[in-house]
Amino acid sequence: MPALIEARGLTKKYGKHTALDRADFTVQSGRIVGLIGPNGAGKTSALRAILGLTSYEGHLRVLDREPFSDRAALMNDACFIADVAVLPSWLRVDHAIDFVAGIHPRFRRDRALALLAKTQIAGKRRLGELSKGMKTQVHLALTMAIDARLFVLDEPTLGLDILARRAFYDALVNDYMDDTRTILLTTHQVEEVENLLTDVIFINRGRIVLDSSIDDIAAHYAAVAVAEDRLAAARAEKPFYERRTLGKTVLYFERPEFGKLAQFGEVLTPSVSDLFVARLSLRCAE
Amino acid sequence: MNTYSWLIRREFWENRAIWMVPAIIGIAQTLAALFGRVDIVALTTPEQSRAVGGMVLFAFGVTFFAVMNLYATWYLLDCLYADRKDRSILFWKSLPISDTATVLAKLATGLLVIPLVYFVAADISTVAMAFIISVRARSAFGSVLWQPDLWLQLQALWLYLIVTTAIWYLPFAGWLIAVSAWAKRAVMLWSILPPLALFLLERWFLGTHVVGTMIRDRLLGYIPRAFHDQSDRSAWVSTVVDHDTITTPGSVWQLLNPVGFLSSPATWIGVVVGVALVVVAIQLRLRRTET
Numbered sequence: 001m002p003a004l005i006e007a008r009g010l011t012k013k014y015g016k017h018t019a020l021d022r023a024d025f026t027v028q029s030g031r032i033v034g035l036i037g038p039n040g041a042g043k044t045s046a047l048r049a050i051l052g053l054t055s056y057e058g059h060l061r062v063l064d065r066e067p068f069s070d071r072a073a074l075m076n077d078a079c080f081i082a083d084v085a086v087l088p089s090w091l092r093v094d095h096a097i098d099f100v101a102g103i104h105p106r107f108r109r110d111r112a113l114a115l116l117a118k119t120q121i122a123g124k125r126r127l128g129e130l131s132k133g134m135k136t137q138v139h140l141a142l143t144m145a146i147d148a149r150l151f152v153l154d155e156p157t158l159g160l161d162i163l164a165r166r167a168f169y170d171a172l173v174n175d176y177m178d179d180t181r182t183i184l185l186t187t188h189q190v191e192e193v194e195n196l197l198t199d200v201i202f203i204n205r206g207r208i209v210l211d212s213s214i215d216d217i218a219a220h221y222a223a224v225a226v227a228e229d230r231l232a233a234a235r236a237e238k239p240f241y242e243r244r245t246l247g248k249t250v251l252y253f254e255r256p257e258f259g260k261l262a263q264f265g266e267v268l269t270p271s272v273s274d275l276f277v278a279r280l281s282l283r284c285a286e
Numbered sequence: 287m288n289t290y291s292w293l294i295r296r297e298f299w300e301n302r303a304i305w306m307v308p309a310i311i312g313i314a315q316t317l318a319a320l321f322g323r324v325d326i327v328a329l330t331t332p333e334q335s336r337a338v339g340g341m342v343l344f345a346f347g348v349t350f351f352a353v354m355n356l357y358a359t360w361y362l363l364d365c366l367y368a369d370r371k372d373r374s375i376l377f378w379k380s381l382p383i384s385d386t387a388t389v390l391a392k393l394a395t396g397l398l399v400i401p402l403v404y405f406v407a408a409d410i411s412t413v414a415m416a417f418i419i420s421v422r423a424r425s426a427f428g429s430v431l432w433q434p435d436l437w438l439q440l441q442a443l444w445l446y447l448i449v450t451t452a453i454w455y456l457p458f459a460g461w462l463i464a465v466s467a468w469a470k471r472a473v474m475l476w477s478i479l480p481p482l483a484l485f486l487l488e489r490w491f492l493g494t495h496v497v498g499t500m501i502r503d504r505l506l507g508y509i510p511r512a513f514h515d516q517s518d519r520s521a522w523v524s525t526v527v528d529h530d531t532i533t534t535p536g537s538v539w540q541l542l543n544p545v546g547f548l549s550s551p552a553t554w555i556g557v558v559v560g561v562a563l564v565v566v567a568i569q570l571r572l573r574r575t576e577t
Contacts, residue, residue, distance in 0.1 A: 053379060053575050068572075072384035082376035089372065090300050102292040103381050143380075 002064065004029045004150055004182050005050060009058035012045045012206075019045035021206035022058065027199070029149070030179045031213075034193050035186040036276055037203035043186040046203065047154050050184070051080050063150060076105060079143050080152035087139055089128025093121055100142055112145035115175070133164035140168065144176045151176070153185040157192070169196060194272035202279055209279050214272070222256035223270040225249070234264040241278035252278045289383060293391035294399055300368070304400055307357060308407030311349055312414075319415040319422075329430060329527065337525040337534045339430040343440055346415055347408040351447070354404040362396040362462040366571060367473050375575050385571040389463065393564060397452040397459055405444045412440070439538035446542050450512045454547075457504060457556045460563025467570035504556065512547045514540065 005027035012020040020042045027033050037043050048054040050062050052071030060067060065074050087096070093116070101109045116123075119137045127135055136156075143151065153172075157165040173196050177183060187193055200217075202210040212220065225248045226234040235242075237260060239251035252270060253261060261267045270278065298304055329335045366389070369375040378388065416431040452459075462477055469476040484497045523536045535541040547553055 048575075051379075053376075055573065071379065072382050072387075075380060075382040080380045082380065083373070086373045086376040088300065088369075088374035088377065092299070095296075095299050099292055099296055100381065103289060103383060105382070139377075 003027060003061075004063060005184070006061045007046075007050075007059065010046070010049060010060050011057040012042075012049060012054065013057075018206050020049070020056070023203070023206065023208045025201050025208050025211045027182060027184055029182050031198045032173075032177065032183045032196055033185070033199040033201060034190075034197040034272070035184060035201045035203060036190055036272070037186075037188070038280065039188055041203045042206040043188075043203055044154055045206075047080075047082075047152055047184075047186060051078070051082075051152060077148055078150040078152065079146045079148040080154070081139055081143055081156055082154050083156075083158065087127045087135055089126065091127050092123070093125050093127065093138055094123035096127070096138065096142060097123075100146075104146060106147040108145050108147065112141050115141035115144060132159055133161070136160060136164060136168060140171060144171070149180065149182060151181060151183045153183070155186055155188070157187070157189070165192065169193065172196075190273040190276050197272065200272055200276075202276060204280050210275070217272070217275060218269040220255055221270050221275060222253045222258065222261055223268045223274065224251050224253070224261050224265045225268075226251055226264045230264050234261075237261065241281060243278075250274075289387055290391050290394070293383070293387060294395055297365075297392065297395045297399070301361060301365075303357065304361075304395075305403055305407075307353060308350060308404045311353060312407045312411035315346065315349065315411050316414045316418065319418040331525075333523070333525050334527050335430045336433065336436070337523070337532055338527060339433055340436050340439070340534055341532065342431060343412060343416070343436055344443075346412040347440070347444070350404045350408040350411075354401055358396050358400045359458075359462065361400060362393070362459050363466050363473050363477055365392040365396065366463060366466040366567065367469060370574065370576065379575065386568050389467070389564065389568045389571050393459060393463055393567075396463070397456070398448065401448040401452070405448065408444070409441070435537075442542070443538045446512075446538075446544070450544075450547055451508065453553060454508045454512065454556060455504075456560025457563060458560075460560040460567065464563045464567040464570065467567045467574065470576075503552070507552060511550045511553065512543060514543050514546075 003026040005025075007023055007025050010020055010023040010025075011018065023042070023046065035043050035046060045054070049056040049060060050067060052062075052067035052069075052074055055068050062074060063077050067074055091099075097109060097112050097116075100107050100112075116138065119134065119141075121130065121134055121138060127138065130138065157168055160168065169192070172183065185193065197214060199213045200210065201208060224234065225245075227248060231249055234251050237251075237253060237257070239253050241252040243250045243252075248265075251264075252274070256267070258267055329338060369378060379385075420429075420431055465473055465477045481497065481501060485495075485501070488494055488497050524531050524533045526532075
């Protein structure tokens with residue numbers, strides 16, 4: 001089965017600044033992929049390229065289309081929330097539904113109305129009158145009512161409080177996700193999404209640092225908390241990163257020999273956020 | 287086609303002024319007819335009543351036409367910029383609508399839809415005013431305003447104006463919409479500065495006036511091309527009313543000059559320039575999402 005998104009040597013330059021530097025990655029169908037990186041790493045540039053919002057160099061296919069020249073057609077099968085703050089303030093909620101229903105061949109009005117009915121938002125309200133959390137619910141209702149194969153979210157929860165953030169991700173996973181859909185989202189808040197992702201792509205300074213499924217992380221990475229007296233021996237196994245905590249040192253190994261590591265302490269699978277920190281710190285140290 | 291009807295409907299939601307301003311003008315004019323002074327001129331001959339009736343009916347629409355031009359200019363300058371300013375462009379671009387359709391829908395709104403809305407508003411308010419004045423002035427003046435062929439001429443004049451100005455001023459509209467797609471801020475300033483700078487630079491360094499002449503001819507060249515000249519006496523008649531001589535077109539039919547307009551090279555040069563600028567606007571809309 002061909003990849004939903006395939007990028008080879010994807011490059012985006014703004015003048016002298018290179019936002020994306022020969023990035024290679026793929027996204028398979030039916031996955032929830034987190035594109036994770038610090039601010040300014042190139043996440044948004046990558047998404048903009050995938051969504052056809054910007055030109056780029058290199059090879060990029062999304063749903064078997066060239067996104068920049070074919071954006072309108074691509075949007076029949078893909079949808080995105082670039083930022084929840086972008087719904088126009090003058091638009092009425094009921095007009096927004098009418099408009100998307102009129103324009104989009106795969107929009108299901110009944111679904112949008114059902115999603116909105118769960119909220120307390122009246123149809124005649126203008127979006128500008130709504131709180132940020134309510135706007136998010138409207139945007140999510142509009143977007144989740146589209147039978148799209150790819151759903152892209154760029155920092156979807158920026159500026160939302162913890163309750164709204166939690167509700168947002170719950171709705172995404174429980175009401176929306178099924179095996180015909182694929183979600184690609186960016187965030188710099190790794191902790192918030194690590195439990196729902198099936199795949200992660202780490203990006204830093206325009207480069208892809210890691211492109212892996214969560215399952216593969218368990219097979220390829222290990223973290224061992226080593227007591228002070230065993231540290232020298234453990235270091236001989238060539239950890240790629242270490243971190244001191246509470247009298248112990250946690251060593252991170254790539255392609256570990258699990259049998260050997262077990263002698264130093266309990267071998268754990270590093271969490272996505274730990275791996276993220278480890279991976280990015282490594283790059284910085286180079 | 288369905289996409290375009292939604293895109294135009296969306297312009298009405300966003301720019302409520304499209305219908306509110308003409309509604310306000312219409313209400314104000316109707317109130318003026320209700321409570322203002324009605325001067326009754328003694329009209330005896332059919333020529334007099336035709337001339338005066340035509341002028342009055344025409345005058346009712348003039349405010350609409352003037353405001354419409356100002357509003358449509360502002361609309362074209364703002365329409366694409368507004369989406370980038372509030373970042374809602376990221377929402378519109380998440381829908382399966384091509385940038386070409388978006389730009390063309392906005393262009394059509396500015397050049398055709400807004401004028402048509404004003405036309406309808408002018409018509410409704412003219413009917414209301416004519417009715418009120420006829421009632422208030424009794425038979426003395428009322429019949430002057432109810433001449434079917436004058437009404438027909440008025441409709442024809444409006445529709446002719448809408449179509450021909452849309453064609454003639456396409457380069458201006460294209461320029462405004464391209465600025466709207468491009469400018470990071472201050473669209474008004476950016477619409478004026480580049481032509482002004484070109485004009486001044488040309489004057490200082492070359493001592494010529496090509497740019498200035500081009501802009502002036504485009505601004506002022508519409509009426510001589512789209513209408514028969516007043517010197518063409520057959521199209522105009524003079525009538526003496528109350529010691530004043532008023533000269534009015536014998537009829538709108540004699541005034542309109544569609545053949546001259548469509549056969550003028552300047553018309554088609556303008557269309558080519560206008561289309562080129564619209565293509566530029568589409569390309570800018572494709573590439574530019576930030577302000």
